[in-house]
């Protein structure tokens with residue numbers, strides 16, 4: 001049966017393994033915040049499907065199951081897998097997405113490279129995604145495309161299926177036009193985004209950057225803006241915006257623009273972390289820490305995530321405050337999103353070397369200041385570490401939102417604790433009770449960790465309670481309702 005909503009995201013909701021001759025679905029190994037959010041969303045919609053890629057088998061006898069039905073705790077939905085060759089995956093994901101587009105999205109033009117890029121392969125993979133999505137869509141359906149890897153999908157869909165509504169959501173930051181315009185394919189990408197009915201972002205700054213990009217490359221026929229809600233204004237911080245665009249008219253079409261940060265599964269996290277098994281694990285972790293102040297920093301390996309800057313701040317802390325030796329511990333996870341990417345390999349090596357240097361210089365036979373894990377952790381275990389920690393230290397140089405910050409708060413359930421958060425994470429515009437920090441400033445990084453370590457318990461509790469109320473209210477269900485309401489408006493246009 002055709003679907004009223006087709007989600008197009010390059011990763012599948014689950015990975016497949018063969019066990020005893022049977023295919024079993026398991027949670028993705030990649031530390032990716034988008035997949036769980038979309039699973040929560042799609043489970044709430046009738047007649048929905050999800051289009052992703054899967055590596056095409058090689059060899060004559062190889063079978064490929066293009067469609068599967070998933071029945072999970074979120075609901076029931078179809079997953080359509082697009083068979084891609086190893087060469088297509090490499091170009092589409094590893095090379096064009098990660099070597100050219102990712103550095104631009106995150107405003108690191110010095111790391112941008114087109115040396116190995118074959119744009120025609122990227123374009124063809126996007127066309128195949130569009131074709132697969134159109135084949136799923138019922139008349140008048142919404143096709144909802146996720147993230148920059150699929151920037152060209154809307155343009156193809158508009159040609160193939162003029163009847164459908166097209167929405168796009170960016171999970172990443174969206175850079176200012178003077179950075180975006182470095183891309184030699186800027187015009188093609190923008191033309192495709194302007195074929196959407198709705199273009200969404202986490203926070204107003206990214207929506208403003210998008211509108212500014214349109215103004216830089218097209219003649220605008222209309223731009224409507226509105227004031228940003230006070231709780232998302234974050235005046236005086238890096239991503240603060242007083243107004244945000246709501247629609248832009250170009251070439252006779254009006255495109256709706258939306259800025260609304262994604263929520264986390266706050267209730268699920270609260271109930272999961274309080275299960276007896278998990279509380280026992282929290283107690284075990286605390287015993288292992290033997291009364292030391294525990295700081296966690298959880299995330300993917302990525303130069304944009306600022307792990308290097310955080311480790312350097314920890315090194316300075318140990319040099320500046322020797323009384324903390326033996327009384328503090330930093331737990332870091334830095335997991336690669338996928339194998340085989342040069343840029344991540346380099347970032348991971350840098351992290352490992354830095355951790356070795358800090359442990360070697362400041363540690364002793366009885367005290368290791370940093371524990372590093374580079375393998376994925378089951379979500380329940382991650383929640384136990386959040387709960388056991390005194391401080392969560394997240395200092396990305398750029399980050400679309402950062403769900404770890406919200407997960408840490410949800411896992412603490414009325415307990416004290418401090419969140420140290422980069423002003424350059426989208427979540428900072430909501431979480432103003434975190435200790436907000438500019439990760440590019442050495443002195444601010446030092447002050448922020450000092451403030452977190454020295455913050456009185458009462459103040460910690462008050463700040464956590466205010467942030468908890470916020471993430472409970474703006475959770476994933478709230479985000480889902482917000483998006484479904486926008487889709488209903490698109491359908492009635």
Ligand SMILES: Nc1ncnc2c1ncn2[C@@H]1O[C@H](COP(=O)(O)OP(=O)(O)O[C@H]2O[C@H](CO)[C@@H](O)[C@H](O)[C@H]2O)[C@@H](O)[C@H]1O
Pocket residue numbers: 030031032033034037171172262298299300333334335375376377378379382399400401402403404407
């Ligand atoms: N070692 C580990 N093992 C297992 N799981 C781990 C892990 N380390 C982290 N995770 C999990 O991975 C997720 C990472 O969340 P992020 O928001 O940082 O997402 P990510 O950068 O992938 O996604 C993009 O999408 C999200 C959602 O839109 C945006 O917040 C973000 O800015 C954007 O880059 C969290 O749910 C976390 O629990």
Ligand SMILES: O=P(O)(O)OC[C@H](O)CO
Pocket residue numbers: 011030032033034147171172337
């Ligand atoms: O490498 P990916 O595709 O898992 O995505 C990483 C980030 O989530 C992109 O927003």
